[in-house]
Amino acid sequence: MKPPPFQYHDPKTVAEAVGLLGTLDNAKLLAGGQSLMPMLNMRFVLPDHVIDLNRVDGLSYIKENGGTLEIGAMTRQRDVEFSDLVRAKCPLLHQAIMHIGHRQTRNRGTIGGSLCHLDPAAELVSVAMAMDATVVVSGPNGQREIKFADFPAGYLTPSIELNEIVTAVRLPLWPAGHKSAFVEFSRRHGDFAIVSAAALLAIDGGKIARASVTIGGVAVAPVRATDVEKQITGQAPSSDLFRKACESCRSIEAMSDIHASADYRQHLAAVLSRRALEKAAGLAENAPWNRKH
Amino acid sequence: MSEKRAITVTVNGTKYERKEVPVRITLADFIRYDLGLTGTHLGCEHGVCGACTILLDGKSARSCLMLAVQADGHEILTVEGIAPSEDKLHPLQEAFRDNHGLQCGFCTPGMLTTLLEFLRDNPDPTEQEVRIAISGNLCRCTGYQGIVLAALDAAKRMRATPA
Ligand code: FES
Numbered sequence: 070m071k072p073p074p075f076q077y078h079d080p081k082t083v084a085e086a087v088g089l090l091g092t093l094d095n096a097k098l099l100a101g102g103q104s105l106m107p108m109l110n111m112r113f114v115l116p117d118h119v120i121d122l123n124r125v126d127g128l129s130y131i132k133e134n135g136g137t138l139e140i141g142a143m144t145r146q147r148d149v150e151f152s153d154l155v156r157a158k159c160p161l162l163h164q165a166i167m168h169i170g171h172r173q174t175r176n177r178g179t180i181g182g183s184l185c186h187l188d189p190a191a192e193l194v195s196v197a198m199a200m201d202a203t204v205v206v207s208g209p210n211g212q213r214e215i216k217f218a219d220f221p222a223g224y225l226t227p228s229i230e231l232n233e234i235v236t237a238v239r240l241p242l243w244p245a246g247h248k249s250a251f252v253e254f255s256r257r258h259g260d261f262a263i264v265s266a267a268a269l270l271a272i273d274g275g276k277i278a279r280a281s282v283t284i285g286g287v288a289v290a291p292v293r294a295t296d297v298e299k300q301i302t303g304q305a306p307s308s309d310l311f312r313k314a315c316e317s318c319r320s321i322e323a324m325s326d327i328h329a330s331a332d333y334r335q336h337l338a339a340v341l342s343r344r345a346l347e348k349a350a351g352l353a354e355n356a357p358w359n360r361k362h
Numbered sequence: 363m364s365e366k367r368a369i370t371v372t373v374n375g376t377k378y379e380r381k382e383v384p385v386r387i388t389l390a391d392f393i394r395y396d397l398g399l400t401g402t403h404l405g406c407e408h409g410v411c412g413a414c415t416i417l418l419d420g421k422s423a424r425s426c427l428m429l430a431v432q433a434d435g436h437e438i439l440t441v442e443g444i445a446p447s448e449d450k451l452h453p454l455q456e457a458f459r460d461n462h463g464l465q466c467g468f469c470t471p472g473m474l475t476t477l478l479e480f481l482r483d484n485p486d487p488t489e490q491e492v493r494i495a496i497s498g499n500l501c502r503c504t505g506y507q508g509i510v511l512a513a514l515d516a517a518k519r520m521r522a523t524p525a
């Protein structure tokens with residue numbers, strides 16, 4: 070048996086789960102298990118209690134509400150991948166999902182689990198940042214909402230209380246016809262990205278009316294390239310414009326680890342943000358890096 | 363002391379009731395040690411190699427990343443349940459045999475379960491799609507070429523004789 074000993078709880082409601090969190094010490098929430106289970110098997114975490122959310126009712130859904138896409142925290146990545154609603158209304162999310170792990174892991178992995186695990190390179194975390202998402206959290210005093218920009222408190226640490234549970238994420242939708250792209254660099258298909266870039270563009274009368282550019286994997290949480298966004302807004306999209314603007318990504322503060330140096334991450338940030346913008350704007354059809362997956 | 367629970371799982375069509383399952387045992391270890399179905403292999407035990415892939419309610423999952431208690435009330439298919447009978451192989455298995463889709467066979471259970479789901483959802487895949495489908499399954503022997511050929515051949519055989 071690999072995981073360390075723990076007591077197992079499988080609440081049926083959010084209220085029950087919140088109650089358990091409030092009374093049990095050193096408890097861990099188990100969602101899709103694609104991060105927590107390896108950590109248990111390797112004994113990187115030693116919880117006294119595991120609270121399994123897989124039998125909690127009502128946390129798995131995808132719905133649209135007045136211009137906002139709301140996804141329940143226990144919705145499997147697979148269900149997002151195959152959702153026509155997501156594909157039609159939030160193509161960036163669909164594009165990003167295709168980079169997450171493999172079919173076997175997407176079948177189990179959840180939206181809420183990925184957001185709370187907050188891996189710096191996680192695709193869903195980048196999408197939430199790119200879309201100015203809101204996280205819905207339940208605690209003993211009811212529900213509250215946290216802007217995603219305020220959600221990461223540090224490395225692998227969301228800014229929620231110990232007795233709170235993420236129940237949903239809300240993504241404010243961009244106007245119909247907007248453009249988006251998600252690109253990343255990893256050593257092998259399905260590996261963690263070393264750096265990723267997400268781009269959203271609303272183009273009106275040949276000019277960029279609104280832009281969102283997010284770089285994942287460079288810092289403890291994804292960062293918005295606000296300089297790039299400012300430089301390209303109001304301009305006509307072109308490779309030249311994007312190339313110049315994205316140079317500013319070389320000054321994003323980047324981390325260094327066994328996979329890549331800070332310098333290299335900054336270089337990738339500049340290259341990938343440019344590629345994401347080109348791809349979103351339809352300027353990358355024949356680019357050698359733009360292989361069909 | 364680890365807590366224990368009673369669970370009921372259906373594996374390859376057979377219902378198993380177990381009264382005392384330690385809550386911390388992984389589904390993979392439960393399948394191997396408790397049920398004695400050792401066809402499900404464990405390569406890494408942390409979700410990287412894909413050897414332990416099973417189908418949970420028809421969907422592929424890594425059994426090393428689930429607790430046995432989480433499978434309570436669910437249906438599981440392991441590699442032992444793929445062949446239609448004792449003396450007949452599934453077309454996917456025949457294609458593996460005929461295309462040198464395995465050498466040592468360690469990765470094969472995971473390859474077969476993964477491809478079973480994949481070919482059900484995508485009966486006529488391209489080579490690139492097959493390669494992406496098995497990108498979560500590591501093989502240290504074949505260099506994948508035979509496996510990809512086997513998958514494409516299996517797709518053809520399965521289209522000719524739909525199950
Ligand atoms: S043993 Fe489960 S993925 Fe390797």
Ligand code: FES
Pocket residue numbers: 463464465466467468469470500501502503504
């Ligand atoms: S056949 Fe030996 S690992 Fe694949």
